[in-house]
Amino acid sequence: MKVKCPACGASMSLDALIGHDEARAVLVELSGISDELVRGCLKYLGLFRPSEKDLTFARVAKLLGGLRPLMQAGQISRNRQSYPAPREAWLWAFEQVLAARDAGKLNRLPLTTHGFLLETLTFWSPDKSSSPVSATLPQQPVQAVQTKLRSGARGLMEWADGTEP
Template sequence: MSKYQAICPACGAFCSPEIFMAEAVKREAIAKALRMPHPLALQVQVYIGLFRPPNRGHSVDRVDRLLQELLEPIEAGKIRRKGRDWPAPVEVWKYALEQVIEKRSTLRLPLKDHNYLFEVVAGQSDKLEAEAEKKQEERLKNQPRRPTNPQDPVGQDAGAIAEKQMEKMRQTVAKRKAKEEADREDQASE
C-alpha cells in the first residue's frame, strides 16, 4: 500500500490511491455487466462463474476482461470463427449460454477462454442459417411460375432469348446486304 492518502470526491473518505484504482476497475466491470442485453444478464453471470478457480474468487481485472471479450461480439451481433463471420443475435447467445451452462458438469472447469461458447454460437448460427435457406428454397419451389410472355424476356429461358436475338441479327444483316446490292445496281446503271 502507498504511504500517500487520497480523498474520495464523492464521500470524502481517506484511503490509498491503489484502492481508488481498484474501485475504478470494479466500476468498469460493473458498467460492462450492465451493458449486457437483459435476456443474457443472469446467464452471463452464471457463465462467468465457470471461469472461477476452485476455492477462491475471481479477480476484478479478470472479470472485467472476460466481460469485455463477451460484450464486443454480443454488441456487434456477430462472431468470427474459422475465417467466417457468423450472425449472432441475442437469441443465439441466449441458446449458446444455456447449452454451456447445462453441460457444465461435463466441462473441464475452470474454463480458460470463450472458445467453447463461441463454437456453440457458430454452430447454432449455422443451423439457423441452414433452416432459413431451406425455407427459402421451399418457398421458391412452391411459388407459382409466371406464364411466358413473348414480349417479356424475364419469363423466357436463355436459349429462346438468344435464338430470337440471333434471328433479328440475321434479318438485319440480310436487309443491309440487300440495300448494298441495290445501291451497287443503281451505281452500275448510272
C-alpha cells in the same frame, strides 16, 4: 449504502463497490448488456472461477470486455467464417455451455477462454432458440434498455469519477 448479495449473503457498501476501479469497470461492462443476457452471462462467467479461490473484479471486467463487443456486433467469426449471433443465439449458447458443464462434458474447468462458448455459437440456428418468449418478441438490439437502476448506477459512477454531467 449497504447492499446484500442474494447468492452468498455477504454485505458490501455500494459506495465501496463504485469507488473500486475494477468493480466499477465490471458495472460499466454490464450496463451495455440487456437484462436477460446479464443473467446468462454471469452464470457463464462462474465457469472461469477456480475452485479454490474467487474471481477478481479485474478478471470479470476483462472477460466481459471480450464478450460485450461480440454481443453488440451480432455476429462472430470462427475459422475464417462468419456466423450470426443475435441476442437469442447468446442466450441459447449460455444455456448450452452450462448444460455441458452439468452433464460433465466440460473436462477442463475453470475455463480460460471464450473458445467453447464461441464454438457453441457456430451451431446456433433460429429454430434452436428454446425460449417461446424470444420467438414471439421482435428482435431487440443488444443495446441495453435504459432503466432507473442503470441510470442511477451510471450517475453514481460518474460522480465517483468526478465527471458529473
